[in-house]
Amino acid sequence: MSGGYGYHRDELYFLRAGRELAFGYVDQPPLTPLLSRVALEAFGDSLVGLRLFASVAAGLVVLCTGLLAREFGGGRAAQLFSAACMGVSAYLIAVGHLLSTSTFDLLAWAVLSWLVVRALRQGGAQWLLAGVAAGVGLQNKTLVAFLLGALLIGLVTAGPRAPLRTPWPWAAAAVAVLLWLPTVIWQAAHGWPQLEMSAAIASGSSGTSAPRWLFLPYQLVLVNPLLVPVWVVGLWRLARTPMFRAFAVAYAVLAVVFLLTTAKPYYLAGLFPVLLAAGAGPVLDWARRGATRIRTVLLAGALVMSAVNSAALFLPLIPVDDLHETPVVAVNYDAGETIGWPRFAQTIADAHAVLPSSERRDAVVLAGNYGEAGAVDRYGPELGLPPVFSGHNSYWSWGPPPEQSGPVIAVGFGAEELRRWFGSVEPAGRIDNGVRLDNDEQGETVWICRDRLAPWAGLWPHLRRIG
Incomplete structure (x- = not known):
């Protein structure tokens, strides 16, 4: 099991x-x-x-x-x-x-x-x-x-x-x-x-x-x-x-x-x-x-x-395709937290792939929580994804992206929040776990952000979140 x-x-x-x-x-x-x-x-x-x-x-x-x-x-x-x-x-x-x-x-x-x-x-x-x-x-x-x-x-x-x-x-x-x-x-x-x-x-x-x-x-x-x-x-x-x-x-x-x-x-x-x-x-x-x-x-x-x-x-007994039709996730929140991470990372990779080749080299991923960041850490290397950063819990203490980094592929944030930090914020995809399960990441928008409005050293304190 x-x-x-x-x-x-x-x-x-x-x-x-x-x-x-x-x-x-x-x-x-x-x-x-x-x-x-x-x-x-x-x-x-x-x-x-x-x-x-x-x-x-x-x-x-x-x-x-x-x-x-x-x-x-x-x-x-x-x-x-x-x-x-x-x-x-x-x-x-x-x-x-x-x-x-x-x-x-x-x-x-x-x-x-x-x-x-x-x-x-x-x-x-x-x-x-x-x-x-x-x-x-x-x-x-x-x-x-x-x-x-x-x-x-x-x-x-x-x-x-x-x-x-x-x-x-x-x-x-x-x-x-x-x-x-x-x-x-x-x-x-x-x-x-x-x-x-x-x-x-x-x-x-x-x-x-x-x-x-x-x-x-x-x-x-x-x-x-x-x-x-x-x-x-x-x-x-x-x-x-x-x-x-x-x-x-x-x-x-x-x-x-x-x-x-x-x-x-x-x-x-x-x-x-x-x-x-x-x-x-x-x-x-x-x-x-x-x-x-x-x-x-x-x-x-x-x-x-x-x-x-x-x-x-x-226990993970019910077929994942049928899970959305059961009360399992309503009772057992953690069951939903184990679904969809490979597809999540693939959606980030799809957004990364549409960047011009000149931008892909310096791009970074910015995740809204440690689960999203952990998924990119786990599946990102095999998908050719750049490093991931997050302000959530200990991820924040592991540091901001390099100052010379380029465009940011962001997930787990709203558009208005991102526009406080970037001059250009464009949607590039939407998270879908493929099994119609309404977990925390389902339906989130993936954004491509450019024209950072301040150095990372100045932005990083505003991204810190504990919870």
Whole structure:
């Protein structure tokens, strides 16, 4: 399934970021771009190879869910049931076949939760392992810091407080900070751009942002509605178990914080492994009482239906030519982000081909967002396209076109916006993905711009956009 449809816009961005390795980026820490570089070096230009790390991470999340169930006292059946619940959850299936910071963030939360549960039960050096997991997770996404803060609030307010009176949790925190430090230093040296990115997400600028009122209902979709009883029981069990009550408090704290800050709905999904693991045992106990056969059939049916629903909506199963006739993209925005990039680049190449030969040599491409720029970076060389530049996120920090560059092939901009920067702006084509799918790029105009009104050094600050 990993090779279905095509590259996601984020994956195209990571491919370029992987060629610009750094301790940090405008919108993320360095781990996922580094993994994209490793995949590129190991497997070459292979979409399946690029996504191999994501598939492995998804498998490890399932494993961690089973291990959490064991820590909560569940037997083999509870471990297998909790792992199965996680394995068919919509969110894991959605992120498990794409190279994404969200994939590795889910793994970081699962591993960290498992190690914290072990540390609460066993104490001592187990905390140091949790610190290592937190530090590595922070090199992928700073959301791990929210989990750590929420767990600390949970331990202080609901206990157990005894571990906080030992040096181990604080030593673990020091390990995490030490591992995170290179990225923090990079952010400080560049003016903390990730704070600006967070503000942009809160304002709804991201394609996966959602209205605040959808945040809580969306949790039902992410775990899969048929599995909601399992994680509800898990949350109830955690709240009633003194040793693990901090996780229930952490879930409530994070839900409130993310809701008030208009965070993306999936930010809370990192605690699904804990909730499903905690709920698996009691749900199986319920199935073993009373009408055992009927209840067992209900649980098995819920798992099967969840798997079918999740796969249909979040895996590339539907033929791409038929996708526009389904509700898939309305539910799963990311599906549309994997469609049409080769045709997008070909349309840019067609515009480039109509330029006089004297202009083609010095032309550049200016893209409105990192996905468009990443597509030209990926497919442009084989189409003979010139270098691409963009003011979006980290692309802006990779610099403007050369001052001596010629005409600009622009996409992702409106005509009026371009006329503030160029004396001549003419349409040269229109993006069509060929499958009638209404995604972000469909119908965009490709422009040829000449007679730049200022040096690139003067224009470049006006092109910067974070979001």
